[in-house]
Amino acid sequence: MSSQPRALAMRGIAKRFGGAVALQDVDFDAAPGEIHALLGMNGAGKSTLVQVLSGAIRADAGSVQLGDTHLHHAGPRGAREAGISTVYQKRTLVPSLSVAENIFLGELPRRSGAVDWRRVVEGAREALSDLGIDIDPRTRVDRLGPGQQTLVEIAREVRRGGDVIILDEPTASLGGADAALIHDLVRRLAERKRAVVYISHHLEEVMQLSDRVTVLRDGEVALTSPTSSLTMRDLVEAMVGSDVVVERPSRPRRERRPMLTITGLAVRGVLEPLDITVGAGEIVAVLGPAGDGQTALFRHLSGLAPADAGTVTLDGDRVDPRRIARTLQQGLRSVSGDRLGSGLNPLATVNENIAALAPVSRRRLISWSRIRREALELRQRFDVVTLHADPPVTSLSGGNQQKVLLAKWLSGEGLRACLLEEPTGGVDVRAKADIHELIEAMAADGVAVLLASSDVDEVLRLADRVIVLRGGVVIDEHDADDANHHDINHALLGGIS
Amino acid sequence: MTALTISRRRVAVPDWLVQHGGLLAVLVSVCLYLSVSTEVFATTPNIINVLRQVAVIGVLAAGLTLLMASGGLDFSLGSQVAVITAVAAQLIANGTSTPVAMVCGLALGAVFGLVNGFVITFFGVAPFVTTLATATILDGVALVAMQGQAISISDQLTWLGTGEVLGLPLLLVIAGVVCAAAAVVLRWTRFGRDALAIGGNHVAARLGGIAVMRHTISLYVLNGVLAGVAAIMLLSRLGAASPGTAGLHLELTVVAAVVIGGTALYGGSATVLGTVLGVVLLGVVANGINLLQIDSFYQPVSVGVVLLVAAIVNHLRHRSAH
Numbered sequence: 001m002s003s004q005p006r007a008l009a010m011r012g013i014a015k016r017f018g019g020a021v022a023l024q025d026v027d028f029d030a031a032p033g034e035i036h037a038l039l040g041m042n043g044a045g046k047s048t049l050v051q052v053l054s055g056a057i058r059a060d061a062g063s064v065q066l067g068d069t070h071l072h073h074a075g076p077r078g079a080r081e082a083g084i085s086t087v088y089q090k091r092t093l094v095p096s097l098s099v100a101e102n103i104f105l106g107e108l109p110r111r112s113g114a115v116d117w118r119r120v121v122e123g124a125r126e127a128l129s130d131l132g133i134d135i136d137p138r139t140r141v142d143r144l145g146p147g148q149q150t151l152v153e154i155a156r157e158v159r160r161g162g163d164v165i166i167l168d169e170p171t172a173s174l175g176g177a178d179a180a181l182i183h184d185l186v187r188r189l190a191e192r193k194r195a196v197v198y199i200s201h202h203l204e205e206v207m208q209l210s211d212r213v214t215v216l217r218d219g220e221v222a223l224t225s226p227t228s229s230l231t232m233r234d235l236v237e238a239m240v241g242s243d244v245v246v247e248r249p250s251r252p253r254r255e256r257r258p259m260l261t262i263t264g265l266a267v268r269g270v271l272e273p274l275d276i277t278v279g280a281g282e283i284v285a286v287l288g289p290a291g292d293g294q295t296a297l298f299r300h301l302s303g304l305a306p307a308d309a310g311t312v313t314l315d316g317d318r319v320d321p322r323r324i325a326r327t328l329q330q331g332l333r334s335v336s337g338d339r340l341g342s343g344l345n346p347l348a349t350v351n352e353n354i355a356a357l358a359p360v361s362r363r364r365l366i367s368w369s370r371i372r373r374e375a376l377e378l379r380q381r382f383d384v385v386t387l388h389a390d391p392p393v394t395s396l397s398g399g400n401q402q403k404v405l406l407a408k409w410l411s412g413e414g415l416r417a418c419l420l421e422e423p424t425g426g427v428d429v430r431a432k433a434d435i436h437e438l439i440e441a442m443a444a445d446g447v448a449v450l451l452a453s454s455d456v457d458e459v460l461r462l463a464d465r466v467i468v469l470r471g472g473v474v475i476d477e478h479d480a481d482d483a484n485h486h487d488i489n490h491a492l493l494g495g496i497s
Numbered sequence: 498m499t500a501l502t503i504s505r506r507r508v509a510v511p512d513w514l515v516q517h518g519g520l521l522a523v524l525v526s527v528c529l530y531l532s533v534s535t536e537v538f539a540t541t542p543n544i545i546n547v548l549r550q551v552a553v554i555g556v557l558a559a560g561l562t563l564l565m566a567s568g569g570l571d572f573s574l575g576s577q578v579a580v581i582t583a584v585a586a587q588l589i590a591n592g593t594s595t596p597v598a599m600v601c602g603l604a605l606g607a608v609f610g611l612v613n614g615f616v617i618t619f620f621g622v623a624p625f626v627t628t629l630a631t632a633t634i635l636d637g638v639a640l641v642a643m644q645g646q647a648i649s650i651s652d653q654l655t656w657l658g659t660g661e662v663l664g665l666p667l668l669l670v671i672a673g674v675v676c677a678a679a680a681v682v683l684r685w686t687r688f689g690r691d692a693l694a695i696g697g698n699h700v701a702a703r704l705g706g707i708a709v710m711r712h713t714i715s716l717y718v719l720n721g722v723l724a725g726v727a728a729i730m731l732l733s734r735l736g737a738a739s740p741g742t743a744g745l746h747l748e749l750t751v752v753a754a755v756v757i758g759g760t761a762l763y764g765g766s767a768t769v770l771g772t773v774l775g776v777v778l779l780g781v782v783a784n785g786i787n788l789l790q791i792d793s794f795y796q797p798v799s800v801g802v803v804l805l806v807a808a809i810v811n812h813l814r815h816r817s818a819h
Contacts, residue, residue: 302704325706334704342704345697347765356694357705366685408705 005032005193006067006083006163008053013062015048022048023059023219030164030195035186037198037210037227041239041428045219046199050166053197054086055079066163083162087153089169093141100124100137103156127159128152131185147178154185158194165189166197171205172426174454177470183209201428203235204457215239239429256282257315259448260332260417262301265310271296271472273309278417278448280315283439285451285459288469294452296472298421301450302334303327304342314417328357331414335405337422337452340394343405349390351375354407382407383434399431406438417448424458436462516759517771519810524778527785535788543784545666551780552672553578553727553734555773557751558758559672559679560723562772564716565755566683567692568699568764569617571717572628574724575748576635577609581728583642586738589650603725609635610721614714636744647739650732658733668730675723680769692716696764753800754779757807778803 010028014021023045030036040046051057053064055076064071071082080086093102100121101108109119124137133151141149150170157165167186171179179202186209189196200206206213206227213230215223215238223230223238256279266273274297278284286294300307303324312319314332321327321334336343344353355371372390379386382403386396393404402424410418423439424432439462443449453459459466460480468476514521531538538544557574564571581602588598609631616627660667683689694702695709703709732738756762757778758771782799 304700304704324704325708328706336701336704340698342698342700345694345701345765347697347761348693352690356690356701364687366687366690368685 007031008164008195009065011063013052013059015059021219026221028214030197032193032195033190035190035196035198035210037206037213039213039239040216044216046216050168054084084164085157085160085162086166087157087170089172091149093149093153095142099135099139099141099152102141103127103159127155131155131188147174147181150182151185164195168199203232207232236429256280259315261313263311266308267296268308278450280446280448281443283443283449283451283463284465285453285463286467286469287453287459294469297452298334298419301419331416333409333415334419335409337425339401339405344393346394350386350393350404351390353393353404354378357408378407378411399427402427415447419450421452513770517774520774524774527781531785537788547780547784548669549666551776552668553731554751554754555672555776556675556723556727558754558772558776559676559769560720561751561755562760562767562769563679563683563692564720565760566696566764566767567716568696569716570624571720572748573632573635574720574751575743575745576632577606577724578728578747579639579743580635581605581725582732582738583639585732586648586650589653590648595653599729602729603722606721606725607718610718614717618710618713632745640740643738643740645740647737649737654733676769676773683769693765750779753804757804759811
């Protein structure tokens, strides 16, 4: 490893998969100390470019250079040894092992054949504190929150050295507070003259964090420019190629009949007693860092775990969330933010998933033609795009999976109120706009919508009212008209930023 | 991958053929080979004999397919059969009427299933561990119930063991009805679809309003009852309960048949047709070893080899599907 940090230069990268062009004539640079954001919709070529860079696949044409070294056929090992490390979106930590073991995974220091545990723990402690990360290296990884796990993963790659670090959507499933920790770490990496390639779907984050932005569209570079010369609108236009509304449409305000009322909902140590009333047709957002109070809200409204106290009523009728089937029938639906983890059946097809909750499937005998018919209707209504008649749900893009999730949980008779947890987590800009339209249409039909989100843009775009949670306590409540980004972010991040 | 899927869709091959084509091809090849190399194999009496022999396994495997679809597993079915045959034989030998003995057998199976299901759902013990433990217990109980000796029931169940319907053995007809019913349940009833939903993602299933615990327990009970049916069929065929005829050994054949049939080990995907093909394949292989006068010690070897190959093929297919 050279002592002088080297710059990354990719020139004329092209890659085809069969007949499909994944990348065409892409140039990409990253200088030491620079945070270079890489943006693009799903399928724009981001992952392919990252795979080329990390050596996982070989480009058909073009060159990858680190300083004076050519890395064209390096392979994953070669790329890493040359100084390019990657933190993938999918976690690669072993949950049952300690932080220290994970940091040294595959290269545990040994003394006369046995693992030198003191060096493991001390080495890990050093690697973490060096980056200002406050985690005990002896902690088991599964005891850490999602944000801390990402920090550990980054620390591991940094300890292994190298000039370039690729971060693939490190904040995708994190809330504001955790994301802020990652942002701090990324800035420190840049201060240490690493070149950071930062992939994100989150435009606001990119605007705040990056020095330069490259947008890929359909496998080509649509824009490369210093961030300071760009606006959010520029980014959106470069990504989708046309203008997509990001402004909040004005909605008439009127008195609303209370539909969903939550009174004194509390979970010891997680959520202080919380009161929320959502009117028919109203969208109320509960904003907070992921893993904070609004996650508890989903667990308790959906019936996954009982709350310690509190009552829920729906249009005046008492609801007992622990009786899940009855709650669904009464018209309260809780839609998980973890689509494949707790929302859909990953082994089933699109139609089977959509029909799994709809009244058709509640009959004792199944009519497949009926399922096909009803699913087709719902797929149109929820704008699910598929190549085949009825593919496995896992073969769809994130955005389409999310639409299937909504179609499953929000269809059928009797929907009166719903809780939506991170309804646009990890989906691209266009799918996000579609989903926002669906949510607004649902509210316009009189459904009470409770939105649990850590995405400030989304909340401001959709909500009539915003409740800000931090540490399980309501710290702020706004009518959306009075709220603005600065206030909300400030309230949300509090002492952290 | 995508191109492959598209071209597969365009040719109008039914899904079941695509899914089980490999297994069917193996079965047909083995049958062809045996028809050519032995004179006896392709005769009606031999084929009926093979089917009659696999009938017991077919009944157990049909139930296990539903259970495994939901992500469950039951290693104790064979041992349940052992205990039930012993108890039913004792009852009959001591003068209890056969209908009463049969009902007792089914009830006993239901109790075994209830215990398994209860331990697995309420205490959250892994099905593998729970049912391996109950299997070991029941194997011992069976020996106690038989006092280590064979118990003859003379000709009390001969009507069942050798009876015929439209020229087909009654045992085969029963197995056919059970398998057909299981296939219908799995494909066309909410009970079956819910089982698959639980196997695919039990959290999503629960949030979707499925009573997961209750459903799981009823699947274990169903398997227990089918173990009762299988036990009575076995008893009627052999005319006696004797040590070592069922137990874990029988169980492994049943699990092997289900896995060969393509049911996912962790649930979420299963077909009864696959299971039936698996059962028949194992029966034909055993028959073939017999007819080719290969030492019967090689039979477990052949079952193991077929299982291993099927498991590898299934794994590769699942991987290529992603």
